[in-house]
Amino acid sequence: MASAKSGATSGPKPGPRYAQVSDTLQRRIESGTxxxxxxxxxxxxxxQEFGISRHTVREALRRLAEAGFVQRRQGSGSQVISASPKGGYVHAMRSLNELFQYAADTHLRVDRIFEGAPPAPIDAVLGDQAGQNWVILQGLRLDAAGRQPICWSTVLVNQVFAGIVPDFATLTGAIYRLIEDRYGVLVDRVEQDIRAMPISAEAAAELGVSRRIWAVQVVRRYLDNEGRVMLVSVNDHPGDRFSYSMQLQKEGWGRS
Amino acid sequence: MASAKSGATSGPKPGPRYAQVSDTLQRRIESGTxxxxxxxxxxxxxxQEFGISRHTVREALRRLAEAGFVQRRQGSGSQVISASPKGGYVHAMRSLNELFQYAADTHLRVDRIFEGAPPAPIDAVLGDQAGQNWVILQGLRLDAAGRQPICWSTVLVNQVFAGIVPDFATLTGAIYRLIEDRYGVLVDRVEQDIRAMPISAEAAAELGVSRRIWAVQVVRRYLDNEGRVMLVSVNDHPGDRFSYSMQLQKEGWGRS
DNA sequence: ATTGAAAATTTGTCCGGACATATTTATACA
DNA sequence: TGTATAAATATGTCCGGACAAATTTTCAAT
Incomplete structure (x- = not known):
């Protein structure tokens, strides 16, 4: 095995030993060996095979595990779980504010608070969460300085977290932060749906736009780590002012 | 430091030593020490401070680096680069098909191919890429079985990759794959914008929908790893059939 | 004061060994 | 045959040491 050490032109020594071993093993996995x-x-x-220490082997295996090729289990061994690097594309955001895509200095002017079932058009788009009772807020999200309305929002709060209602008076940030801070449950997952539809009479009136404009409705469901729905927000944007941008970055693990 | 080893009730020994050290250092970083x-x-x-071997220290530092707290540099040291775990939320997709959100068995029926400047309404939304010449395809993306049109697409191909034009006849997959396969350049980044607007006469006619329906326009720019725009696709969807879903997952690094 | 080479510092790589812990396999017992 | 126990196996943790490579610091020469 260990051959061609003489000053040949084909230098098979690019980088540290553990990387070479890792690459070799990766090729064997990709080729089906x-x-x-x-x-x-x-x-x-x-x-034994590579004539190296266990430390170096473990470093190589660690890389394969990080790249998603193998799964290691104490006492059992290293199992091949994929023949291709886990790769893919990711859209990463540092905070959920980047998901909303409106400036942090906007605020929600709450017009109504009540408890019960959501209005029919809202309930219709809830899917699994339809038919429940919620603590419901409705209001207009406004630009910080000007009076430019951004969207007409209906926020459904899980009744478990009804205790945050008194805090709405001093509402500065996002509502999910209120729940996180007060109850200590973190948002683990967010599902966001974007749809277009004729604007409702209510939203058109509140936003001050023509009913010939369409609305873009953004529905966000906030779930905790047990899959429980903490909060649902339904936001009707005037279509002519709506824009949503996202950037996907390739995440790859080449050989070496 | 190393005290309270007697069989006390307060067990300060949860997990391996490197994890304890890593947690201690993390607390010091978060607290500003x-x-x-x-x-x-x-x-x-x-x-010396923890009375452990260098191997264990390095394992602890490795964790801090993976969590985004420190950056390690050979010969220099470990620099603190953040006082909070790199956390955030990610929207991960295994392949770009998950970005498109239409089934892989749809296909683009190309109606026109020409070279030059894009139509004015398309050029207007290009931003940085406006005013260039492209190889331009226009056509309808259709459902596999039925004749249900999904969107009216205008695809702008960088002239560098004009060589793929003959392959459009046998077009099965996505166009970016054609470029990747033939030229060996991989898509490194994708920017996607979603907007709503009154539908164009052309799109309405092609899609067979009323002009009172609004369009949701999805613009995707495909860039290679040098930031070069490989491809831009502009897709006009009938608003009443459009829906876009995404799931964000928290990516955290708690202590321990 | 500036430059350039040497020395010290610090992390990276790699080796050897030992024991702990989880899993699997073999064995003895019912 | 089935089950509980013991042994063997495999990875996890941790220790010690040595040298390499990159960086920073020191110091001498100009």
Whole structure:
């Protein structure tokens, strides 16, 4: 195995040893030598085959695990779980504000607060969460300085978190933050749907736009780590002012 | 420091030693003991302070680096780059098909191919890329079985990749794949904008919908790893059939 | 004061070993 | 045959040491 050490032109030594071993193993996985589902040779076996220490083998295996090729289990071994790097594209955001895409200095002017079932048009788009009772807020989200309305919002708060209602008076940030701070439950997942539809009479009136304008409705469901719906917000934007941008970045693990 | 080893009830030993050290250092970073920009104590110093081997210190530092707290540089040290875990929310997709959100078995029926400047309404939404010449395709994206049109698409191909034009006849997958396969350049980044607007006469006619329906226009720019625009696609969807869903997952690094 | 080479510092790579812990396999017992 | 126990196996944690490579600091020469 260990050959061609003489000053040849083909230098098979790019980078540290663990990277070479990792690349070799990756090629074997991609080529099917180690099929998906099978176990890799044990660390000791790999030590022998490559003539390296266990520490170096473990560094190589760690890389394969990080790249999504293998899963390691103490006492069992390293199982091949994928023949291709986990790659893909990600749209990452540092905070949920980047999801909303309106400036942080906007604020929600709450017009109504009540408890019960949501209006029929709202309930219709809830899917799994339809038919429940909520603490419901409705109001206009406004630009900080000017009076430019951004959207007409209906916010459905899970009744478990009804205790935040008194805090709406001093509402500065987003509502989900109120729940996070007061109840200590973190938002673990957000589902966002974007639809277009003829604007409702109510939204058109509140936003001060013609009913010939269409609305873009953005529905966001906030779930905690147990899958419980903490909050649903339904936001009707005037179509002519709506725009949503996202950037996807490739996330790859090449060989080396 | 190392005290309370007697069989006390308060067990300060949850998990391996490197995790404990990593947590301790993380707390110091979050509390400002090690301010952002400063260098952490050297590995040898930490070995002494905690009475552990360098291997264990390095495992702890590795975790801090993965969580985005520190950046390590050979010969220099470990610099604090953030006082909070890199966290955030990510919208991950395994392939770009999940971005498009129409089934893979749809296909684009190309009606026109020409070279030059795009029509004015298209050029207007291009931003930085306005005013260029492209290889331009226009056509209807259709459902696989039925004749249900999904959107009216205008695809602008960078003239550098004009060589793919003959392959449009056998077009099965997405156009960006054609470029990737033939030219070996990978899509590194995609920018997607979603807007709503009154539908154009052309799109309404092609899609067979009323002009009172609004269009949702989805613009996607495909860039390679040098920031070069490979492809821009402008897709006009009938608003009443458009829906876009995304799921964000929290990506956190708690202590321990 | 500026430059350039040498020395010290610090992290990266790699080796060896030991024991702990989780899993699997083999064995003895009912 | 089925089950509980013991042994073997494999990865996880942790220790010690050595040298390499990158960076920073020191110091001498101009």
């Amino acid at each position: 180690y099929p998906v589902g099978a176990l890799l040779p044990t660390e000791l076996d790999l030590c | 090690y301010p952002v920009g400063a260098l952490l104590p050297t590995e040898l110093d930490l070995c």
